[in-house]
Amino acid sequence: MAFNFDRFKFNADGLIPAIIQDNRTNEVLMLAYMNREALAKTLSSGQTWFYSRSRQQLWHKGETSGNIQEVDEIYFDCDADALLIKVRQHGAACHEGYKSCFHYRIEKDGRVGLVGEMVFNPADVYKEG
């Protein structure tokens, strides 16, 4: 039985936010957006697909970097307007080379701290053509 997408509330742009969480450590890795097609591809392929708002196109996470996300579980919330996807992350999630995109912390004094370790050097992964 296929999941009925009509249950979800996509926003005015046809998108729904998806929180990506590491299924082993429970670390939150990133927040990205899916349209119906990205969600369908995620469900059928077992890897995450998103819709890039800046590039206005479907985006297979890890296609360039190899840092794919294998989907273990997909949850949605009580309002059916947000997804929580638990994954096995290959490499690191952030294009800046950090495991999580959430590596900036607002400190008590208002300064911004950099948290976490760099997993890869972005210059080695995203080469200019």
Added chain:
Amino acid sequence: MAFNFDRFKFNADGLIPAIIQDNRTNEVLMLAYMNREALAKTLSSGQTWFYSRSRQQLWHKGETSGNIQEVDEIYFDCDADALLIKVRQHGAACHEGYKSCFHYRIEKDGRVGLVGEMVFNPADVYKEG
């Protein structure tokens, strides 16, 4: 030194999504939206404030239910368009009585499973006036 909000990318409605995570268990509790005022109140009060898109007003989480969220850490992502807030959750986050709003899971066969335990009975908490 106060944090400079100009760093953040609020969307066309002046909102930024905030992922709320339990700081002890790392469970993702909910996704809600903040405008500048909600974020300022969150920073100054040490408890979460959001902007309710349905009610179109500021919303102090837990004001009715008592299930407030005490803020431990605030992170933001590499695009500065999403927040991750680690909290100590009083009671449960979801108005349906579950610890997390993400208590619906899409099963392999396409059915929807209910995950987690009810922490409180909503009928006891949200009484009609």
